[in-house]
Each structure stands twice: as C-alpha cells, then as structure tokens.
Amino acid sequence: MRASSAAVWALGLATLLFIYAxxxxxxxxxxxxxxxxxxxxxxxSVSWYEAVLANEPLHESFRNSxxxxxxxxxxxxxxxxxxxxxxxxxxxxxxxxxxxxxxxPFVLPGMVLGxxxxxxxxLAGIKLSLITVIVVHSTLLLSVVxxxxxxxxxxxxxxxxxxxxxxxANEWQVFWHVLLxxxxxxxxxxxxxxxxxxxxxxxxxxFVTGVDNTLPMHIFSMARQRISPEINAVASLxxxxxxxxxxxxxxxGRHRVAER
Amino acid sequence: xxxxxxxxxxxxxxQVAAMLGPxxxxxxxxxxxxxxxxxxxxxxxxxxxxxIPDFNLDAYTRILTRPVYLDTMRKSLGIAAVVAxxxxxxxxxxxxxxxFKVRRNRALWYGLIVMSLWVGYLxxxxxxxxxxxxxxxxxxxxxxxxxxxxxxxxxLFSPFAVVLxxxxxxxPFALIPIFGAMEQIxxxxxxxxxxxxAGPLRSFxxxxxxxxxxxxLAGGSFAFILSFGDFLAPVLVGGPDGVMISNIAAGQxxxxxxxxxxxxxxxxxxxxxxxxxxxxxxxSRWLWRGAPRSAAGGAVAPLAEAK
Numbered sequence: 001m002r003a004s005s006a007a008v009w010a011l012g013l014a015t016l017l018f019i020y021a022x023x024x025x026x027x028x029x030x031x032x033x034x035x036x037x038x039x040x041x042x043x044x045s046v047s048w049y050e051a052v053l054a055n056e057p058l059h060e061s062f063r064n065s066x067x068x069x070x071x072x073x074x075x076x077x078x079x080x081x082x083x084x085x086x087x088x089x090x091x092x093x094x095x096x097x098x099x100x101x102x103x104x105p106f107v108l109p110g111m112v113l114g115x116x117x118x119x120x121x122x123l124a125g126i127k128l129s130l131i132t133v134i135v136v137h138s139t140l141l142l143s144v145v146x147x148x149x150x151x152x153x154x155x156x157x158x159x160x161x162x163x164x165x166x167x168x169a170n171e172w173q174v175f176w177h178v179l180l181x182x183x184x185x186x187x188x189x190x191x192x193x194x195x196x197x198x199x200x201x202x203x204x205x206x207f208v209t210g211v212d213n214t215l216p217m218h219i220f221s222m223a224r225q226r227i228s229p230e231i232n233a234v235a236s237l238x239x240x241x242x243x244x245x246x247x248x249x250x251x252x253g254r255h256r257v258a259e260r
Numbered sequence: 261x262x263x264x265x266x267x268x269x270x271x272x273x274x275q276v277a278a279m280l281g282p283x284x285x286x287x288x289x290x291x292x293x294x295x296x297x298x299x300x301x302x303x304x305x306x307x308x309x310x311x312i313p314d315f316n317l318d319a320y321t322r323i324l325t326r327p328v329y330l331d332t333m334r335k336s337l338g339i340a341a342v343v344a345x346x347x348x349x350x351x352x353x354x355x356x357x358x359x360f361k362v363r364r365n366r367a368l369w370y371g372l373i374v375m376s377l378w379v380g381y382l383x384x385x386x387x388x389x390x391x392x393x394x395x396x397x398x399x400x401x402x403x404x405x406x407x408x409x410x411x412x413x414x415x416l417f418s419p420f421a422v423v424l425x426x427x428x429x430x431x432p433f434a435l436i437p438i439f440g441a442m443e444q445i446x447x448x449x450x451x452x453x454x455x456x457x458a459g460p461l462r463s464f465x466x467x468x469x470x471x472x473x474x475x476x477l478a479g480g481s482f483a484f485i486l487s488f489g490d491f492l493a494p495v496l497v498g499g500p501d502g503v504m505i506s507n508i509a510a511g512q513x514x515x516x517x518x519x520x521x522x523x524x525x526x527x528x529x530x531x532x533x534x535x536x537x538x539x540x541x542x543x544s545r546w547l548w549r550g551a552p553r554s555a556a557g558g559a560v561a562p563l564a565e566a567k
C-alpha cells in the first residue's frame with residue numbers, strides 16, 4: 001500500500017470515529033454512578049435509568065411527543081404521497097419551482113420557519129398549544145416525506161407497471177396491486193425518518209410551544225439548566241429506538257431489493 | 261432522472277391538480293403566508309408593547325447602524341463558511357475511501373454514514389457539551405494522562421465549540437451527496453488517467469474532483485445553510501461568545517418584544533439562504549460545463565439521497 005493511500009484510509013477512518021465517538025461516550029456515561037461526567041469514571045450503575053423511569057414530567061412530554069409525531073406523520077403522508085407520486089410521473093410547467101417550494105420547510109433555517117409561524121399564529125389570534133406544534137411538525141415532515149419518496153420512486157422500475165397494464169390491468173389495479181405493495185418500503189423509510197425528525201425537533205418547536213412540552217423540548221430545557229447523566233439515559237434510550245427503527249427500515253429495504 | 265414523461269391530457273391535468281393541490285395549499289398557508297407576514301412585519305413598528313401595522317424602515321436602519329447586528333451576522337457567516345470548509349475537508353476523503361478504496365462491505369460503510377443521521381441533533385450538541393466541559397470527559401482524560409494540569413476552558417462555551425458541533429452535525433448531510441456523486445464516476449476514467457501517466461493526486465484533482473463537483477457543492481452549501489441559521493448549538497455549547505444571528509433574531513420575539521426587528525433579521529437570513537441555494541447550480545453550470553448535473557437540484561440533495 002502506498003503512503004498516500006494509507007493517509008487517505010487513516011483520514012477516512014478518523015472521520016468515521018469523529019462521527020460516532022460522541023454518541024458512544026453519551027451512552028457509556030449514562031451508566032456512570034457519579035453525577036459529574038469526567039474521566040476516569042468512578043463507578044457504574046443503572047440508577048439514571050431508574051431516575052428516567054420515575055420522572056413523571058418526562059413521561060408526559062414523551063406522551064405529548066408521541067401524539068404530535070403520529071398526527072404529524074399522518075398529515076404528511078396524506079398530503080405527501082400523492083404529491084410525490086405526481087411529481088415523479090408527470091411533467092408540467094412550473095414543476096421545478098413547485099418541487100423547490102415543497103421542500104422549503106426542510107431547507108429553510110428552522111428558526112426562520114419557527115418565527116414566521118409564530119408571527120402568523122399571533123396575527124390570527126391562535127393560542128400556542130400542541131395543535132400549533134402539530135401544524136409546524138406536519139409542515140416539516142411533508143417536506144421530508146416528499147424528498148424521501150422522490151428518491152425511492154426514482155429507483156423504482158417502471159417496466160413492472162407497464163407489464164401489468166400490458167397484461168390487462170387497469171390503472172387502479174396497477175396502483176393497488178403493483179405500485180402500492182412495492183411502495184411500502186419507500187413509505188416505511190419516509191415514516192421512520194419523519195418520526196425521527198419529529199422526536200428531535202427543537203428549533204421550530206421552540207417558537208410555537210404552549211404550556212405542554214414535547215420530549216425534545218423537555219430534554220432541551222433540562223440540558224440548558226445543567227448536564228446530568230439522566231439526560232444521557234434518555235438520550236441513549238432514544239438512540240436505541242432510532243437504531244432499531246433504522247435496522248427495521250434497512251431490512252425492509254433489502255427485502256424489496258431481493259424481491260426484484 | 262427519468263426522461264420519459266406521460267403527456268398530459270385534460271383528465272390527467274385534473275388528476276395532477278388533485279394529487280398536488282392539497283400539499284401545495286398546505287405549504288402556501290404554512291410557509292409562504294407566514295413568510296409574507298414576517299416580511300410585512302419587518303416594516304411595522306412597536307408602540308406600547310404592541311406591534312402596529314405601518315410602513316417604515318426603522319428595523320432595517322437599526323440593523324445597519326448598530327454594530328451588534330452586523331457583527332453577529334458577519335460572525336455567523338464566518339462560522340458557516342468555516343464549518344462548510346471543515347465539513348468538506350472531512351467528507352471528501354471519507355466519501356473517496358468508501359467510493360473507491362473499500363472493496364468489501366461498501367454497503368456497511370455507507371449504512372454507517374446514513375445511520376448517523378438517526379442520531380438526533382439535540383443529542384449531538386449535548387454530547388459535545390459533556391465532552392468539552394471544564395469538568396468534562398476530554399479535560400478529565402488529558403489531566404489523567406498528564407498532558408495538562410489545569411482544565412482547558414476555551415473548549416466549551418466558545419465559537420470553537422459551536423464550529424465543532426456544527427461540523428459534526430453537517431458531516432453526514434455532506435457525505436451523502438458527495439458519495440452519491442463519486443459513486444457514479446466510471447472506474448475506467450481513473451484507469452485512463454493513470455494510463456496517460458497521471459499520478460493518483462493528479463487524477464484525483466483533474467478527474468475525481470470535477471466529476472464530483474455537483475455533489476461537493478451541494479454538500480458544502482447545505483452545510484453552510486444549516487450552520488448559518490443554527491439556533492441550538494449556540495444555546496447549548498456556544499456561551500456568550502458563541503451567539504449567532506438566529507439567537508439574536510429569536511431574542512427579539514421573546515421578552516424584548518421587538519418583532520419588527522426580529523422579522524427584519526429573519527427576512528435578511530431568508531434572502532441569504534436563497535442566494536446560497538441558488539449558488540451551487542449557477543456555479544457548477546459556469547465552472548464545469550458538461551459535467552453531470554445534480555438530479556435533485558442543488559442543496560436539497562443531501563437528505564434526498566439518504567437511504
């Protein structure tokens with residue numbers, strides 16, 4: 001192996017380490033016995049996980065987040081799936097502009113969207129509550145769904161549909177028996193990524209939250225005051241859930257590839 | 261990109277409208293309308309703690325005349341530029357390794373990058389906070405092995421911490437389009453370059469980089485936008501010196517009750533972001549005429565390529 005090649009490898013591996021070291025440390029330190037997180041670690045315990053289990057306000061914020069995330073992703077799918085399909089199969093004037101418009105909530109700085117929604121709600125006399133949070137999350141997830149589905153649909157082999165219609169299936173039958181089953185994995189991927197975004201969203205939520213906190217908002221306010229291994233424990237649980245979701249998503253994706 | 265489109269008949273047109281209409285209306289009401297409200301509000305004034313419709317340029321003159329706004333804007337642009345450069349510096353070699361050097365398990369390597377998107381933003385910023393703190397893991401480790409005696413205090417609550425956290429955040433978003441672009445480069449081009457006598461560095465600079473330019477520009481501009489408008493990292497790891505323009509704008513909507521001023525800052529940020537979004541496609545069209553173009557269009561590609 002040449003020296004330059006070794007250097008490229010080393011840089012690449014170091015970057016991968018840089019990506020994963022912080023989250024690994026967060027997980028390790030969720031098992032510390034001590035309040036302060038430093039090196040060397042004095043002892044180990046699961047007491048911070050017990051603290052999470054006993055933290056009632058945290059549970060409530062989690063329940064709020066589940067409500068917000070599930071309603072928002074439903075709205076986003078309802079509006080986003082037809083839009084993504086239409087963008088994928090039809091050409092029309094102004095399409096490029098429309099595509100850009102539909103992904104704007106994802107691309108715009110979160111703070112800009114957050115204060116803009118706050119200004120609108122204020123002007124319209126709408127009180128901030130979980131409903132306003134749901135509106136903002138739905139808007140963000142709509143972009144995420146359209147982007148994710150756009151990629152999935154581009155990889156999809158259109159000849160299968162042609163084959164079905166050559167064999168006498170009508171448009172609705174093609175949609176129901178050919179497109180939809182194969183779309184499943186694309187939609188699942190979009191759902192999981194959307195849920196992750198909703199369960200992590202602070203920047204936009206910050207401006208439109210009423211009295212009821214979502215989980216990330218609760219964690220954010222905890223982390224703002226002081227750091228505690230209890231936050232590590234919540235974070236580790238969240239990451240574990242995300243990881244599981246990711247593995248399920250890739251499994252489903254692989255299944256689809258194998259089917260082809 | 262698919263070249264074949266279905267031609268539109270009248271019934272089709274109705275179908276397209278039905279499919280796209282609801283989503284478009286939602287975005288118009290929840291993004292465009294609030295945007296217009298912010299634009300309008302930036303010209304209004306505040307009287308007795310109430311925002312009153314009016315037309316004046318007070319907010320904009322204030323931004324231009326008080327150094328705190330322009331300085332913070334400049335600092336945010338500077339931090340965003342540094343983050344974008346650092347991100348590319350780290351992302352290009354790793355993308356190159358995965359695209360060209362890894363022979364087995366390429367899917368695993370790529371999967372590891374994409375999976376890191378699943379690590380929440382909040383979690384990353386928090387992680388750096390426990391690592392960099394003066395009683396934190398890094399200081400504890402350095403003291404324990406005897407490199408330093410007193411904890412390094414510049415690590416946390418500084419622009420340095422903001423840059424580090426944002427680079428960490430932007431890395432996967434930049435890696436995905438860069439890898440996507442490199443993956444599409446035919447291997448034969450590299451072989452041709454080396455047959456013609458080009459060394460590895462020369463073939464990287466003259467073949468790989470230009471061919472991957474659209475991915476690099478997309479990743480870089482997305483990193484720039486993401487960090488320029490960031491609001492969380494300054495709050496969690498930035499400290500007083502790490503305050504960015506988003507924090508200043510956000511503050512105007514809180515106790516300060518300077519909604520017109522906050523709206524004016526948000527409007528300026530919006531204009532800058534749109535400019536940066538348009539830049540890569542313009543720049544790559546100008547620099548590399550004939551090179552393959554990004555399908556998803558500029559900086560929105562990163563997430564689109566994910567998974």
